[in-house]
Amino acid sequence: xxxxxxxxxxxxxxxxxxxxxxxxxxxxxxxxxxxxxxxxxxxxxxxxxxxxxxxxxxxxxxxxxxxxxxxxxxxxxxxxxxxxxxxxxxxxxxxxxxxxxxxxxxxxxxxxxxxxxxxxxxxxxxxxxxxxxxxxxxxxxxxxxxxxxxxxxxxxxxxxxxxxxxxxxxxxxxxxxxxxxxxxxxxxxxxxxxxxxxxxxxxxxxxxxxxxxxxxxxxxxxxxxxxxxxxxxxxxxxxxxxxxxxxxxxxxxxxxxxxxxxxxxxxxxxxxxxxxxxxxxxxxxxxxxxxxxxxxxxxxxxxxxxxxxxxxxxxxxxxxxxxxxxxxxxxxxxxxxxxxxxxxxxxxxxxxxxxxxxxxxxxxxxxxxxxxxxxxxxxxxxxxxxxxxxxxxxxxxxxxxxxxxxxxxxxxxxxxxxxxxxxxxxxxxxxxxxxxxxxxxxxxxxxxxxxxxxxxxxxxxxxxxxxxxxxxxxxxxxxxxxxxxx
Amino acid sequence: xxxxxxxxxxxxxxxxxxxxxxxxxxxxxxxxxxxxxxxxxxxxxxxxxxxxxxxxxxxxxxxxxxxxxxxxxxxxxxxxxxxxxxxxxxxxxxxxxxxxxxxxxxxxxxxxxxxxxxxxxxxxxxxxxxxxxxxxxxxxxxxxxxxxxxxxxxxxxxxxxxxxxxxxxxxxxxxxxxxxxxxxxxxxxxxxxxxxxxxxxxxxxxxxxxxxxxxxxxxxxxxxxxxxxxxxxxxxxxxxxxxxxxxxxxxxxxxxxxxxxxxxxxxxxxxxxxxxxxxxxxxxxxxxxxxxxxxxxxxxxxxxx
Numbered sequence: 013x014x015x016x017x018x019x020x021x022x023x024x025x026x027x028x029x030x031x032x033x034x035x036x037x038x039x040x041x042x043x044x045x046x047x048x049x050x051x052x053x054x055x056x057x058x059x060x061x062x063x064x065x066x067x068x069x070x071x072x073x074x075x076x077x078x079x080x081x082x083x084x085x086x087x088x089x090x091x092x093x094x095x096x097x098x099x100x101x102x103x104x105x106x107x108x109x110x111x112x113x114x115x116x117x118x119x120x121x122x123x124x125x126x127x128x129x130x131x132x133x134x135x136x137x138x139x140x141x142x143x144x145x146x147x148x149x150x151x152x153x154x155x156x157x158x159x160x161x162x163x164x165x166x167x168x169x170x171x172x173x174x175x176x177x178x179x180x181x182x183x184x185x186x187x188x189x190x191x192x193x194x195x196x197x198x199x200x201x202x203x204x205x206x207x208x209x210x211x212x213x214x215x216x217x218x219x220x221x222x223x224x225x226x227x228x229x230x231x232x233x234x235x236x237x238x239x240x241x242x243x244x245x246x247x248x249x250x251x252x253x254x255x256x257x258x259x260x261x262x263x264x265x266x267x268x269x270x271x272x273x274x275x276x277x278x279x280x281x282x283x284x285x286x287x288x289x290x291x292x293x294x295x296x297x298x299x300x301x302x303x304x305x306x307x308x309x310x311x312x313x314x315x316x317x318x319x320x321x322x323x324x325x326x327x328x329x330x331x332x333x334x335x336x337x338x339x340x341x342x343x344x345x346x347x348x349x350x351x352x353x354x355x356x357x358x359x360x361x362x363x364x365x366x367x368x369x370x371x372x373x374x375x376x377x378x379x380x381x382x383x384x385x386x387x388x389x390x391x392x393x394x395x396x397x398x399x400x401x402x403x404x405x406x407x408x409x410x411x412x413x414x415x416x417x418x419x420x421x422x423x424x425x426x427x428x429x430x431x432x433x434x435x436x437x438x439x440x441x442x443x444x445x446x447x448x449x450x451x452x453x454x455x456x457x458x459x460x461x462x463x464x465x466x467x468x469x470x471x472x473x474x475x476x477x478x479x480x481x482x483x484x485x486x487x488x489x490x491x492x493x494x495x496x497x498x
Numbered sequence: 499x500x501x502x503x504x505x506x507x508x509x510x511x512x513x514x515x516x517x518x519x520x521x522x523x524x525x526x527x528x529x530x531x532x533x534x535x536x537x538x539x540x541x542x543x544x545x546x547x548x549x550x551x552x553x554x555x556x557x558x559x560x561x562x563x564x565x566x567x568x569x570x571x572x573x574x575x576x577x578x579x580x581x582x583x584x585x586x587x588x589x590x591x592x593x594x595x596x597x598x599x600x601x602x603x604x605x606x607x608x609x610x611x612x613x614x615x616x617x618x619x620x621x622x623x624x625x626x627x628x629x630x631x632x633x634x635x636x637x638x639x640x641x642x643x644x645x646x647x648x649x650x651x652x653x654x655x656x657x658x659x660x661x662x663x664x665x666x667x668x669x670x671x672x673x674x675x676x677x678x679x680x681x682x683x684x685x686x687x688x689x690x691x692x693x694x695x696x697x698x699x700x701x702x703x704x705x706x707x708x709x710x711x712x713x714x715x716x717x718x719x720x721x722x723x724x725x726x727x728x729x730x731x732x733x734x735x736x737x738x739x740x741x742x743x744x745x746x747x748x749x750x751x752x753x754x755x756x757x758x759x760x761x762x763x764x765x766x767x768x769x770x771x772x773x774x775x776x777x778x779x780x781x782x783x784x785x786x787x788x789x790x791x792x793x794x795x796x797x798x799x800x801x802x803x
Contacts, residue, residue: 142616142619143616144616144617144620144698145616146697146698151695151696152695166620166774166775253770254694255694255696255699256771257687257691257693257694257766257770257771258770258771259526259766259767259768260526260527260767260768262527263527263528263529264528267528327768327769329688329769329770330770332770332773333770333771333772333773337773478774478775479620480698480699480773481774482698483696483699
C-alpha cells in the first residue's frame with residue numbers, strides 16, 4: 013500500500029509533549045496501531061511525530077514540540093510496541109525519556125563503536141545457568157549481530173539481541189544532494205527488499221512533487237514487488253529446509269528461487285529488483301517476447317511450487333521438526349508490535365496491501381493469516397503467499413500487458429510538506445516519511461524496515477525453547493540486520 | 499594375504515563410503531555432487547597444513563585427535579570387513595571395541611571443554627548424554643547376537659546364521675538397532691547434521707571447531723573409519739554367504755557396503771533432522787529394538803538349542 017499523508021510541515025504544531033502523549037495513548041487505547049514514532053531536533057526543542065493507523069485503515073499523524081531538556085514520560089511504559097521507536101528517539105535526539113523499561117542504545121549510531129563491546133546485556137545468575145554469546149561475527153556469509161542467550165541447560169530463558177554493526181547513516185545520506193536521484197541508494201538500504209524501499213521512497217517523493225503515477229506503472233511496480241516477495245519467500249523456505257537438514261526442500265525451493273530472481277532480471281536488469289522503480293514510474297519495458305517468457309516462468313513456478321509444498325508439508329519429519337517451535341502468541345505479537353508475515357503467522361491480519369488503492373484495489377490479493385505463530389506457521393505463510401502472489405501476478409500481467417516508458421524527472425518538491433508512504437514488502441510494512449522545509453528541500457527522512465520491530469518478536473519467541481532451535485526460529489523470521497541498522 | 503586386504507580396505511574404503519553417501523545425497527537433490535574421493539582429498543589437504551592452537555588450550559587438546567584416531571583404529575582392527583576375518587580377535591573383544599569408541603569420544607569431549615568455548619561445551623554435553631544412552635543399545639545388540647550364536651568374539655558373532663523365524667527376528671532387530679547406533683556414532687542425519695554451519699545445533703562438528711590441520715585430518719579419518727566400521731558390522735551381520743569360496747564373500751560384502759552407504763544417504767536425503775530433545779527417544783527406540791532382539795533369543799532357546 014502506498015498511503016500518503018500530507019501534513020503542513022511549515023506550521024509548527026501547537027501541541028505540547030504532554031498533550032501529544034495523552035492524545036497518542038488515547039488513540040492506541042481506542043484500537044489504533046502505532047506505525048512509527050520519531051523525532052527531529054529543532055534547536056532546544058524536539059519535533060515529535062507519531063503515525064497511527066486506525067482500525068479502519070486510516071492513518072493519523074500526531075505531532076508536537078517537546079523541550080529538549082525535559083522530555084516526557086515514555087509511551088513504552090504503557091504501550092510496549094513503542095519500545096524501539098523511543099530507544100531510537102533518545103539516541104537520535106538526546107530527548108530524556110522517563111520510565112522507559114529498556115533504555116539502551118538501539119544501534120550505537122554516531123557513537124564510538126568500541127562502546128558496543130560493553131553493551132549492558134541483561135544477565136541471568138544462578139548455579140545452573142549459563143550464558144552463550146553468539147556473534148557479532150557469525151559462521152557463514154551473513155551480517156553481524158550480537159546475540160546473548162541466558163540458558164538453563166539447553167533451554168533459553170531469555171535472548172537479547174544487540175544490533176547496530178551495519179549502521180551506515182542512511183537517513184543522513186538521503187538529506188544530502190537531490191533526493192530525486194537517491195533511489196539507487198534507497199535500493200541498498202536492505203538489499204533483499206530493494207523494490208519495497210524504492211517504491212515507498214518513490215511514493216513519498218511523488219506526493220511531495222504532486223505527480224500522479226499511471227495505473228499501468230503502479231501495476232508494474234506491483235509485479236516487481238510480488239516477484240521480490242516470491243523470490244525471498246523461496247529463499248527463506250530453502251534456508252529453513254537447509255537448517256532442519258531436509259535436503260529435498262532445500263534444493264527444490266533453492267532451484268525455484270533462481271527462476272524467480274531471473275524473471276526480475278529479465279524485467280529490470282537486476283536479479284534483486286534494482287532499477288525497477290523510479291520516482292514517477294518504472295524503468296521496466298514489457299515486450300511481447302518478454303511477456304511470454306515471464307508467463308512461462310510463472311507457470312513453472314506455479315506448477316513446481318504446488319508440488320514441492322505438498323512434499324514438504326506432507327513430510328512428517330519436517331513438520332514435526334517445526335511444529336510448536338518458536339511460538340509467538342497473537343496477544344504478545346500485537347503487544348510488542350510485530351508486523352508483516354510474522355504478524356500474519358501469529359493470527360494478526362496486518363497487510364498494507366489490503367487497504368491500499370491502485371492495483372491492489374483493482375486486483376485484490378489474497379492475504380493469508382495463520383493462527384499458530386510457530387515456525388511451521390511462518391513456513392506455511394510463506395508457501396501460501398508465494399501461491400497467492402503467483403495467482404495475482406498472472407491476473408495483473410493479463411490486465412496490464414503494456415507498461416509505460418521510463419518517467420521524466422520529477423518536478424521540484426513542494427515546500428513545507430510531510431508525507432508518509434507505506435509499502436508491504438515481503439517481510440512486512442516498509443515506512444518512509446519525508447519532510448520538506450519552506451524552500452522545498454528535504455529536512456527529514458525517516459526510513460523504517462519491518463526488521464526494526466520484528467527482532468524483538470524473535471527474541472520473545474525464543475523464550476522457553478531449546479537453544480538448538482534458535483537457527484530455525486531465526487530463519488523463520490528472516491530479519492534484516494542492515495534494514496534495522498540503517 | 500587377507501591381512502593385507504583388510505588393512506587396505508580399512509585405509510581406503512572409509513573415504514569411498516563417505517563419497518557414496520555424498521553422491522547419494524547429491525543424486526536425491528538433483529545435483530552432480532563432488533567426486534567419490536573428495537573426503538580423501540580433503541584429508542590430504544589438511545595433512546599438508548599446519549595446526550593452529552588457541553592460547554587457552556593445554557596439551558590435552560593436542561593429543562585428543564590422535565587418541566580419537568587411535569581408538570577408531572583399535573576398534574577397526576577387531577571388525578570383520580569386506581568378508582575378510584578381522585586383524586585381531588580374542589574372547590569378548592566387543593567390550594574392547596565399544597570402550598575404544600568411548601575412549602575416543604572422551605578425548606574429543608575433553609578437548610572441546612579445554613577450549614573454554616560455550617559452543618563446544620554444549621556440544622560435549624550433548625555428546626556425553628547421547629553416548630551414555632547409546633551404550634546399552636550396543637550391549638543389547640551384541641548381547642542378543644552373543645546369545646544367538648554362542649560366540650565370544652566379533653569375528654564369530656558375525657555373521658549370525660539366520661535359521662528360522664526366531665533367529666531372523668533377532669537379526670532384524672539387531673540390524674535396525676545397529677543402524678541407529680551407526681547414525682549416532684557417526685553424527686549423521688537424523689541425529690546430527692555434518693553439513694550444517696549452525697554451531698548452536700551441532701553435536702559432533704561443534705566439538706572439533708578449534709582443531710585444524712593434521713589434527714583435524716586425524717579426526718576426519720577417525721570419523722570416516724567409525725562410519726565404515728559401523729557399516730561393515732551391518733554388512734557382516736546380514737551377509738548371506740560368508741562361507742562361500744574365495745572371491746564371492748568379498749564381492750557380496752562390497753556390494754552390500756555400497757547398499758548400506760546408499761541407504762544412509764537416502765535416509766539423510768528424505769528425512770529432516772530430529773529436534774534435539776527427540777534424539778533420546780530415537781536412541782530409546784533403538785534400545786527397545788535391541789531388547790526385543792535379546793528377548794527373541796529366549797524364544798529361540800525354548801525351541802531347543
